[in-house]
Every structure is written in structure tokens, then in C-alpha cells.
Amino acid sequence: MEGNTVREATLIASAGNEGATSSRITTKDSVFAGRSKRKLGRRSVKWLNAGVILPLLAGVLFLVLWEAQIFHKLFDLKKYQLPLPSAIAEAIRDNFSLLLSYTGYTLTEAVVGMLIGSAFGFLIALVATAWPRWGGGSLTLVAALNAVPIVALAPIMNLWFGDGIGSRAAIVTATTMAAMAINAYKGMVSVDPLALDLMHSYAAGKPAVFRYLRIQNSLPYVFTALKINATASMIGAIVGEFFFSSRGLGYLLSNSIKVAKMPLGWSCIVLAAIAGVIFYLVVERLEKVFIKWHSSQRASS
Amino acid sequence: MKGNSAFMRSRVLPLSVWLLGLLIVWEAGSWMLLHVAQTPLAQSKLPYVHEVAATLWKYSGTLVKEGGATFGNAGVGFLIGASAGVVLAVLMSLSKTIEQLAFPYAIASQMIPILGLAPIIYGIVRDEQVSRIIISGYITFFPVALNMLRGLRSVDLPALELMHSYAAKPWAVYWKLRFPAALPALFSGLKVAAPLAVTGAILVELMGAQHGIGVIMLRNLYYGPSHTYMFWSTVIVGALLGVASYGLMSLAERLIAPWQPEFRPKGGRR
Numbered sequence: 001m002e003g004n005t006v007r008e009a010t011l012i013a014s015a016g017n018e019g020a021t022s023s024r025i026t027t028k029d030s031v032f033a034g035r036s037k038r039k040l041g042r043r044s045v046k047w048l049n050a051g052v053i054l055p056l057l058a059g060v061l062f063l064v065l066w067e068a069q070i071f072h073k074l075f076d077l078k079k080y081q082l083p084l085p086s087a088i089a090e091a092i093r094d095n096f097s098l099l100l101s102y103t104g105y106t107l108t109e110a111v112v113g114m115l116i117g118s119a120f121g122f123l124i125a126l127v128a129t130a131w132p133r134w135g136g137g138s139l140t141l142v143a144a145l146n147a148v149p150i151v152a153l154a155p156i157m158n159l160w161f162g163d164g165i166g167s168r169a170a171i172v173t174a175t176t177m178a179a180m181a182i183n184a185y186k187g188m189v190s191v192d193p194l195a196l197d198l199m200h201s202y203a204a205g206k207p208a209v210f211r212y213l214r215i216q217n218s219l220p221y222v223f224t225a226l227k228i229n230a231t232a233s234m235i236g237a238i239v240g241e242f243f244f245s246s247r248g249l250g251y252l253l254s255n256s257i258k259v260a261k262m263p264l265g266w267s268c269i270v271l272a273a274i275a276g277v278i279f280y281l282v283v284e285r286l287e288k289v290f291i292k293w294h295s296s297q298r299a300s301s
Numbered sequence: 302m303k304g305n306s307a308f309m310r311s312r313v314l315p316l317s318v319w320l321l322g323l324l325i326v327w328e329a330g331s332w333m334l335l336h337v338a339q340t341p342l343a344q345s346k347l348p349y350v351h352e353v354a355a356t357l358w359k360y361s362g363t364l365v366k367e368g369g370a371t372f373g374n375a376g377v378g379f380l381i382g383a384s385a386g387v388v389l390a391v392l393m394s395l396s397k398t399i400e401q402l403a404f405p406y407a408i409a410s411q412m413i414p415i416l417g418l419a420p421i422i423y424g425i426v427r428d429e430q431v432s433r434i435i436i437s438g439y440i441t442f443f444p445v446a447l448n449m450l451r452g453l454r455s456v457d458l459p460a461l462e463l464m465h466s467y468a469a470k471p472w473a474v475y476w477k478l479r480f481p482a483a484l485p486a487l488f489s490g491l492k493v494a495a496p497l498a499v500t501g502a503i504l505v506e507l508m509g510a511q512h513g514i515g516v517i518m519l520r521n522l523y524y525g526p527s528h529t530y531m532f533w534s535t536v537i538v539g540a541l542l543g544v545a546s547y548g549l550m551s552l553a554e555r556l557i558a559p560w561q562p563e564f565r566p567k568g569g570r571r
Contacts, residue, residue: 054398055405081425137319147547149500150416151507151515152539155522155532159346231411238417239504250417254508257420265421273413 083263088270091263099252103271106237106249107279109165113172114233118226120173121180128181129188129214130206139185146178150239158244168240168248175236176229183225187218223287230283234276249275324350345529356530357537364514368538371513374430375502375546378437382498383491385438386445393446394453394479404450407443415440419504429510436501441494445487452486453479485561488554495546503539514538 065071067085072078083091092099124142128135153174154167161167191213199209241250249268256264328350334343344352357364393400419436426432456478464474506515514535521532555564 054401058402059406077425134315134318137315140316141319141323144544147496147543148540149496149503149543151500151503152518152536152543155518156536159342231414235414235416238414242420242504242507253417254420257424260424262421262424265424269413269417269421272417276414277409 080260080262083266087263088266092267092270095264095267099267099271102247102249102252103275105247106241106272107275109168109237109248110172110233110279113169113236114176114229116169117173117176118180118229121177121225122184122222124181125184125188128185139181142178142181145174150175150236154240154243163244168237171240172233172236176233179228179232180225183221184218187221188214191217219290223290226283227280230280231276234272234279238272342526345526348529348533352530353533353537357534360531360534364534364538367512367514367517368542371499371502371506371515372542374433374513375437375498378434378502379441379495379498381434382438382441383445383494386442387449387487389446390449390453393450407447410443416501416504419501420508423505423508429505433502433505436505437498440497440501444493445490448486448490449483452483455486456482484558488550488558492547492550495550496543499542499546514542
């Protein structure tokens with residue numbers, strides 16, 4: 001069971017990586033193709049297809065169709081049900097300072113919760129690796145916790161931690177623990193058997209094996225988990241705010257839907273998405289720095 | 302059978318000890334809160350396990366009915382979303398253009414707090430049934446599509462060349478090579494998506510629906526301390542639904558794609 005979840009986690013993350021790298025490559029392609037485009041008319045079709053322009057056009061087309069109320073006619077929607085992009089942009093502009101402070105609030109909950117949750121998850125992985133027979137049970141428990149719906153956890157955490165920032169941080173903690181525990185465990189377990197043998201031949205104790213081998217080996221997996229958690233923690237924070245909160249994007253979102261201020265609701269989603277992307281990019285940036293440090297360590301030795 | 306008993310000893314025994322320990326700590330913690338610390342709302346914060354179990358038993362009929370409603374709704378959305386995800390993945394693997402069109406948005410949509418969209422979708426549709434299905438389907442869609450695409454891509458190159466040398470038709474390549482190769486990845490996606498689909502369904506129920514476990518959960522939460530055991534029972538039922546959906550997918554994986562390393566007796570580890 002643990003193995004499966006790990007694979008899912010890594011698969012998703014690597015799918016993300018793949019998307020990022022492939023788009024980067026195609027960007028370069030399109031630049032090259034763009035230069036020769038004026039000479040060859042036929043090339044321009046390829047250039048159009050080359051990964052960046054087409055999705056961009058599709059996105060713009062989507063927005064234009066939305067703005068032109070094509071979707072409204074298609075699905076028989078009213079403007080107050082699905083506001084136009086221009087109305088959403090206006091709502092963002094009108095409430096910018098409020099939205100910004102709420103985004104900061106939600107992001108704080110997400111970051112704090114994710115850091116605590118990831119730390120716990122890493123500890124669980126350490127225990128599970130050090131005492132596989134009995135510690136492994138904790139891993140299964142934490143995987144079961146992962147399957148518990150956030151909406152069931154949220155009211156309990158509110159009872160425990162009040163309606164301040166603590167309860168949302170606790171919700172995020174609970175939702176981010178499993179991914180970290182399972183990934184870090186995978187990283188600590190899947191060390192090179194030869195390296196393990198070498199450590200044994202040096203009569204290295206358990207702490208030394210952890211210090212020099214297992215923790216190092218788990219770092220890439222840890223960052224995969226952090227990237228998964230970066231997106232999951234935003235969801236946890238927002239869903240937590242649906243229940244009892246007086247601040248934050250989730251609170252504003254559910255409130256503005258209740259009073260039928262749909263453009264404001266949509267602007268919450270837009271800002272939440274932007275905040276989530278920034279959070280993810282920061283983690284990815286940190287990963288680059290760390291992996292660089294990691295490989296340079298290896299190169300020098 | 303010898304391997305089976307070893308499995309029982311190495312896996313099941315520690316896990317049951319853990320569970321038992323957790324229950325004891327829970328019961329003791331509840332007693333501590335109620336009698337030693339005398340916290341206000343002690344039973345709401347951490348109720349006695351035996352009381353919750355009694356409530357679960359007493360109201361099992363209602364809970365099963367409402368839980369079943371939630372599970373069924375999540376299931377319908379899950380099936381629709383999963384099929385759409387598989388279709389999109391196949392289309393993306395067939396056509397570079399479709400992939401370039403859809404993949405960036407698929408990745409970007411992973412960044413959008415999908416569950417945050419739930420009230421908006423509910424606001425648009427104003428119909429609990431439809432919005433529940435939409436949200437469950439939407440949540441299911443992307444993990445399944447991304448994993449399936451990865452699986453379709455991850456076929457053995459020599460096998461592909463062999464098929465090519467046999468002059469296999471494209472549908473034969475898909476049917477005999479790519480689909481079987483994609484099954485493990487597909488199930489990874491399904492196992493991520495299944496508990497999320499349940500979460501989505503409950504979320505819609507919380508926002509105002511007639512049936513489902515989320516409705517009872519919210520109702521009992523607002524009725525206050527006298528309904529605390531019922532509230533905790535609904536939480537447990539919700540948790541069980543999530544775990545069950547994951548377990549169901551794992552079981553299906555074992556039945557449909559049983560050749561994977563972790564299903565071997567040694568769990569893929571040597």
C-alpha cells in the first residue's frame with residue numbers, strides 16, 4: 001500500500017516536471033523556427049504548432065468566447081451565475097488591497113501548516129525506516145489519514161484549535177503529512193545496497209548510516225513531496241476557511257457566493273491560483289538550489 | 302500459505318497493535334480532558350470511543366443510507382471523470398497537437414485549488430446532484446489523464462519496434478501493448494482521485510444538499526454538544542468512505558493488473 005502511494009506521488013510530480021521541461025524545450029524550438037519563418041511559409045504552420053503559441057491561442061480564444069457570452073448561450077447560464085472575465089478583473093481591481101491581505105493570510109496558513117506537516121512526515125519516515133517492523137505501522141496509519149476527507153477533518157480541527165490561524169494550519173498539517181512520510185520513507189529505504197554494505201564494512205552504526213547515507217538519499221524524494229504539498233496545502237487552507245473563519249480567501253469565496261457576488265468569488269479563485277503557483281515555484285526554486293548543492297557535493301568527492 | 306502467515310505476522314500484527322494503542326490513547330485522552338483538565342466542550346473535542354461506537358451502531362441504518370448516497374454520487378462523478386480522463390489521455394498520445402493544446406492547462410489546473418471551485422460550481426448549477434457529479438468528475442479527470450498519458454508513453458521501445466516489424470495496426474498496438482502498459486499508471490491516478498472524489502461530494506453536501514453524510518455532519522455540528530457523538534460518527538463514516546474508495550481501487554488494481562512488482566510476495570523488495 002505504501003509503495004503504491006509513493007509511486008502516485010512521484011508520478012504526479014514527475015509529470016509536472018516533464019511538462020515544465022517539454023514546454024521549455026519547445027520554447028527554444030519556436031524561437032529557432034520563428035527566425036526562419038519569414039523565408040519559408042510552410043514553416044509558419046510548424047511554428048504555430050510549436051507548443052507555446054497554440055496553447056496560448058487556445059487560452060485567449062477561451063477567454064474571448066467566455067467574454068462574448070458564448071458559454072452562457074451554450075449552457076443556458078445567466079451573467080450573474082458565470083461572470084464575464086472583464087467583471088472578474090474589475091472585481092480584482094476594486095478589492096485589490098482586501099484580496100491581497102486575505103491571500104497573504106491564506107498563504108501563511110498554508111506555508112505554516114505545510115512546514116509542520118512535512119516535518120512530522122519526515123519524522124514518521126525516520127521512525128519507520130529505523131524500526132521497520134513496528135514503525136511501519138505508523139506509515140500505514142498516516143496513509144489512512146490521507147484518505148480521510150479534508151471536510152471531515154476541518155470541523156474537528158476547529159473544535160481543537162479555535163477559529164484562529166491555528167486550526168487551518170492544523171488541517172494543512174494533517175493533509176500534508178502523508179505525502180512527506182511516504183516519499184521520505186521511500187527515499188530512505190531505496191539506498192544503494194553497495195553503499196549500505198560499505199557502511200557496514202566500516203562498522204558504521206545506525207545513526208551514521210542515517211546521517212551520511214539515508215537522509216542524503218531521501219532529499220530528492222523530500223522535494224517531490226514538498227512540491228505535492230505546496231499545491232495540496234493551498235486546498236487544505238481554503239477548504240478549512242469555508243467552515244469557521246473571519247478572514248482569508250476561502251472565507252471571502254464562500255461568503256461572496258452566499259450573497260451572490262460571483263465576480264468577487266471568482267477573483268478569490270484567481271488569486272488563490274496565483275498564490276499557489278508562486279508557492280510551487282518557490283519550492284521548485286529551492287529544489288534546484290538544493291539539488292545543485294547535492295550534485296556538486298558528489299562531484300567534489 | 303507460509304508466506305501468508307509471515308505476512309500476517311510482519312504486517313498485520315504491528316498494525317493492529319498500533320490501532321489498539323491509538324484507541325487506548327484516545328479513550329484516555331478523552332477521560333483526561335473530561336475529568337482531569339475539565340476543558341469546556343471536552344466531549345466535543347475528543348469524545349469517548351465507546352460512546353461513538355454505540356452511536357455508530359444505534360444509527361447505523363441512517364448512516365449507511367446517507368453514506369451510500371454520498372458514495373454513489375461520488376462514484377458517478379468519478380466514473381465520468383475517469384472515462385473522460387482516459388479518453389483525453391488517448392487523444393493526447395495520438396496527436397501531438399492535442400497534447401500541446403491540453404497539457405499546459407492540465408498542469409496549470411493542478412495548481413488551481415480545485416476544491417476551492419466547489420462553491421462556485423454549486424453557485425452556477427444550483428443543483429446538488431449535478432454539481433456533486435461535476436466536482437467529483439473534475440477532480441478525477443486530471444490525475445487520471447496525466448497518469449494515463451504517462452503510462453501510454455512508457456511502453457518498452459523494443460516491444461514497440463517488434464509490433465512495428467509485425468506491421469501491427471495502430472489499434473493493435475494500443476490494445477495489446479499500450480493499454481496493458483498504461484494500467485499501473487492509470488491505477489495510480491485512480492487511487493489519487495478516488496478519495497478526492499469523496500471529499501468533493503461531501504463538500505457539496507456541506508454547502509446545502511438534501512441527502513448525504515455531509516448534511517448530517519453539518520446539522521449535528523451546529524446542534525451543539527448534545528449531538529457530538531452523532532457528529533463524530535459522521536466524521537468516521539466520511540473517513541471510512543475515503544479509505545474504502547482507496548481500498549476499492551487497490552483491489553481493482555490487484556485484480557486487473559496483478560503483474561506489478563509490489564504484488565509479489567516480497568513486495569518488490571529484495
